[in-house]
Amino acid sequence: MCCLNIAGEWFNVDPEAVISQALQTGGGPNVSDAYTINGLPGPLYNCSAKDTFKLKVKPDKTYMLRLINTALNDELFFSIANHSVTIVDVDAVYVKPFDTETLLITPGQTTNVLLKTKPYSPNATFFMTARPYATGQGTFDNSTVAAILEYESPKTIHSSQLSLKNLPLFKPTLPPLNDTAFAANFTSKLRSLASAQFPAKVPQKVDMRFFFTVGLGTNPCPRNQTCQGPNGTKFAASVNNVSFSSPTTALLQAHFFGKSNGVYIPDFPITPIFPFNYTGNPPNNTMVSTGTRLVVMPFNTSVELIMQDTSILGVESHPLHLHGYNFFVIGQGFRNFDPNKDPAKFNLVDPVERNTVGVPSGGWAAIRFQADNPGVWFMHCHLEVHTSWGLEMAWVVLDGKLPNQKLIPPPADLPKC
Incomplete structure (x- = not known):
């Protein structure tokens, strides 16, 4: 090898x-x-x-x-x-x-x-x-x-x-x-084996559905700074129009010790804030909001997520990576996702299982996963420039009832920041 x-x-x-x-x-x-x-x-x-x-x-x-x-x-x-x-x-x-x-x-x-x-x-x-x-x-x-x-x-x-x-x-x-x-x-062409020895455990029922737009945008240029974005703005990237802002306190630390106030807000939008023709003519307003907003879910929630590329500042393929989980890519397509027609084409038998999926340029990708790993998990674009511009968000998965379904405490010798 x-x-x-x-x-x-x-x-x-x-x-x-x-x-x-x-x-x-x-x-x-x-x-x-x-x-x-x-x-x-x-x-x-x-x-x-x-x-x-x-x-x-x-x-x-x-x-x-x-x-x-x-x-x-x-x-x-x-x-x-x-x-x-x-x-x-x-x-x-x-x-x-x-x-x-x-x-x-x-x-x-x-x-x-x-x-x-x-x-x-x-x-x-x-x-x-x-x-x-x-x-x-x-x-x-x-x-x-x-x-x-x-x-x-x-x-x-x-x-x-x-x-x-x-x-x-x-x-x-x-x-x-x-x-x-x-x-x-x-x-x-990528398909799971879906055999008796290597089954494809695709969630067949869905507890929570999400629709995320992923793409580029702009932020105002800070004072006393010359920016290279369109019309003197600063390039930004976002999920559902929210460009991620990294806090000074670790998200996992804030969640574990129950001190999230002032660190993050558990109100990440589960659908786009401003719906539009995502892959058609882009809207005139390219500005995105900035914040540290997270999704909070109960343990063992079955999730379906549609990720839609947008045409703001141009359509582009985005390789999205989820920490802490594998997921099944149950569907992909071009143009805008059609919630009435496209789900009928989902592959729930042998979809490929992976941890990074390319959202097609000018298209969408659909994934499912079982949120059975408690903690705080980032999802971000694997193009480093887009991550630096804020094309990321995070999921909080709460503890389950059993001892092996709970987030373990930090080690006693964990260095303090």
Whole structure:
């Protein structure tokens, strides 16, 4: 088994300085200088040929590759030239296997694939490449990172005779940068095993239903500050028009000790505050509110959540990640979610189970989960820039009645802030 971080991002400056500058100006952060595979930028960047990850394989073998997107702000296409892979697992949960030449993976997601090597040892090397799937209007690192899949040299040929200079080099063809059709087709193939050994425990009844809009917006520019947002505003992002404000006291601490007053308000809107045509012409008012507002739920509540992308400042794919839980992706679609027609298409038999889902650009995603893990749990966009702009919220799941259904106290040696 080999673990591939596809891809990290390389900044030629302190990344903390990058985000600090972005927050001060209210604009997007400077993009990375390169992507990396297992920490190495590879031969497609200037002066980086020596810093190339090589995966050596033998002919007629099956290898498991664990793929992880550790980039900060980009969903990525990934492919291996002249090879297909079999996807068997996403986010540490088995799926019905299927073959593909290219896969899509969002920041924070993991995918396990089986790579079957050729039955002979070809005198060639093969690029493994990744580049962004980009749907937004902002800037992004529009470059391609490469590593090399290299068959071990035949014993009859000295290894010094085999190099990139004298071997054919095959490069994969990746989808166009904004190929949303590929993204939708790929994600539609992901299905849970739903077998006796690995059942898909999809909640069949729903106790609480939520409808969240997710997208970009603006905030007023602070005094004595020049901001880079539209019309001199500051970029913001929100869930149901609420841009999350981080408190100075930890949310879990405030909840556990019953001292939430002044830290958070348990009144997060369960539906949009201002309904509009979410994927049509955007409203003139792009301003969002700011606050620390949470959803509070009883233990073991079965939840259905619809997440709807919005067209404010442009439609865009948002990889939403939920802490503390796996969930089932029971449906996805484009345009506005139709509560009268779309639920009839929900997959309640074998939907994929994971902890991060890409809300489609100009579309929606529906998930279900059982809130049986007490505590305070963040849900946020896995594009780091959107999280820094406030595209996040939190769920408070109350204790159950039994001892093993209660939030355990902090350890006695927990350092005080």
